[in-house]
Every structure is written in structure tokens, then in C-alpha cells.
Amino acid sequence: MAKITAGIATSHVPLVGVGIDQGKQDEPYFKPIFAGYEWTKDWISQPDNKPDVVVLVFNDHASAFGQDLIPTFAIGCAEEFAPADEGWGPRPVPNVKNHPDLAWHIAQSLIIDEFDMTIINEMDVDHGLTVPLSAMFGQPDAWPTLVVPIMINVVTYPIASGDRCFRLGEAIARAVESFPEDLNVQIWGTGGMSHQLQGPRAGLINAEWDQKFLDDLTADPDRLRQIPHIEYLRETGSEGIELVMWLVMLGALNAPKELYRHYHVPASNTALGHIVLENNP
């Protein structure tokens, strides 16, 4: 049977992709950013921890989805996905290969479980999905894992509540665990932490709030799932709302144990957060 063994969360700041793509990892600005991923890169390369499939929760940043189509929750079921051209040409990274049988199984299971997913068969994937892969795996010729993309709207309001995202995660776990193939599956939540990219209040960072959020992923998940949107907006900046995607990851885990965390300000306009959680399935 397929099993969710771990959850990994990380910010998906475009600049982190730029740093890797342009070989700037050793520059003073980037060094502390990338040093914080070394532990995880080592951990994930161990045979026991290497995922067969990552269920990767991300948001599209007006790349595959404009204003013409705004799915609240969507799942990518195609064979593979190419990196998107976000205005400066596509990132020089491999295509992302799916596990279509698992993706279709999750899509059907979620719908039967009353999560009315939009199914995506054509999608270019932007930095929201590719930067976390680069952060964990560097620059391989092919990504060493298959990826089932789960796309969450965090751009046009109202977006799904944190609690709804958490419950989507629970349903994803039920779906994965009913898939007959023996697979080591990880669930990744991406985006955040505090940042605001717009208006006179841009540049907002709330390290204290972020650290408490990281603490409570293991100490008090019930508090996190009840945080209303307005609190994210006020406390973590308008783009800090991406943290609801970490709650999808959290919902898919059972009594997780923290193995590692990394927190650094700034990466571009953003507080970069990263955590590795072991699952107890």
C-alpha cells in the first residue's frame, strides 16, 4: 500500500530559483539561504527517506491560471508538466513527471469524499512548484521523484479557509493510503512565510508569528487550522496567506514529529521558512 512517510514545507520564493539557476549559492546573500537546505538534501538522499512520489501542494501565480478560470482546489493528472514562462523565459529545470495512476486515484477519491476537485490535464508549472524541488534536489537532469501537483487558489478572494485546507489534507491521506501500489509518498506544503509584495506596507515580516506557526505544526495543530484569513493578512502580510497550503500538508499527517527546521530573513521580500516532519502513519 502507499504510505505517507513525511511532510516537508518550504517557502517557494522565485529568487531561490534564480540563485540555483544562476549558480549564486556561495554569494554572501544566498549562502545562509541555501545552507539551511543542506540537512534536508542529505536526509532526502538516504534510501529510506527518498520519496517515490511527492504530493506537492502549491499555488499558481497567474501562470497556468489567469482570471479566465479560477479553481479553488485542483489536481494535476497529466503525464508531465513543463516549467512556465513567467515573463523572463521558463526556468532551466527538468519537466515534472506525474504518477498519473495515483493522481487519478486521488482525484476520484477526493470527489467521492466530497472535495470537488478541478482536474487539470494541461498546465505549465511556475516557481510555486519548481522552486521547492530545486531547493531539495539541486540541479539534476531529471527530478528524482514523481510529483502529483495539488493547486490551491490563494490569489482571488475568497479563498478556502485554513480549516478546509486542513480537511483536504486529511482526505488526501485517506486517498493515498487506499492506493494499492507500495509507494513511499511525501506531502509537501509550499509558500509563505510572512511577506507582502504589494502597496505601501510591502516588506512586512513577522518572525515571531512565523516561529510560533512552525512550533505549532507539532505542538498545536488545532490552533493553526482555526486561524482566520484576516489574521494571516494583518500579521504576516498579504502574501503570507500562502501558509494555508502548509495546512493541507499538516492535515495529511498523523501526530507528526519535527526533524528539522530552517528560518531566514530575507529571501527577496520574504521570510523563508522550511520544516521537515516525520509522519506516524
Add this chain to the structure above:
Amino acid sequence: MDKDLKNYKQAFEDIPGTRVFTTERARQGYWLNQFCMSLMKPENRKKWLADEDAYLKDWKITDEQKEALLARDYNRLLDLGGNIYFLAKVFSTDGLSFVQAVSTMTGMNVDDYKAMMSAGGRSPDGVRSIKDGQ
């Protein structure tokens, strides 16, 4: 979370220096944002940079939106229904990074903005709520 739609949205307007991308803003900025999406194609970026005025003739955007676009006035574009992830296609086409473009909305020059970020960013103290002044 507040399930009363009016209360849910009213709270958004109480955050200083912030435009939450509500459906009202999405409707107002529909063609502005869709224009931005067109810049994801290299051939369109080339056309846009060659003659911005002419390029915009094909899009149903308002005169105000057009003026703000040509001036790269991002705060005004947000007021006119633009969304930052869409507008990112415009500043990326200009060769600007997120830090460079975002700093233009803060009234700070880019070096001061970078220095603020390196020192830990903008504190939420004093900019959480307009009505509570905190």
C-alpha cells in the same frame, strides 16, 4: 472564520497600505490582468516593448489603467484592479526583480528598501489595523 461575507470582506479594508484581491477588484481589473498574462509569450513581450501604446489598443482596458501601466505606477494599478502576480509579468518584462518592483510601491528607494529587508523587514507594529491604529 467569519462566514458572513460582508464582515469577511469589510475587515480586509481595515489593513493599512494593502489591497486584498477581492472579486470586485478582480472584475475591475479583468482585462488589465489578462493583458499582463499575454506577456508570458516572448513574441508578445517583444511587441509590447516595441510599441506599448499600439499593443494596448487590442485590450479593453480603461484610459486610467493605460496611463498607470505606461507610467509603471504599481500602487495605482492595484487601485484599478491589478493584482501583483499578474503585474509581475510587466515588471519581469522590464527586467526588474520583485524587490526592485515592490520597493517602488513603498515610497522608499530600492537601496533603503533592501536595507530594511536585510534588517528583518517591516514590523507589523502600527500597520495591523487602520481603525485600531496598531
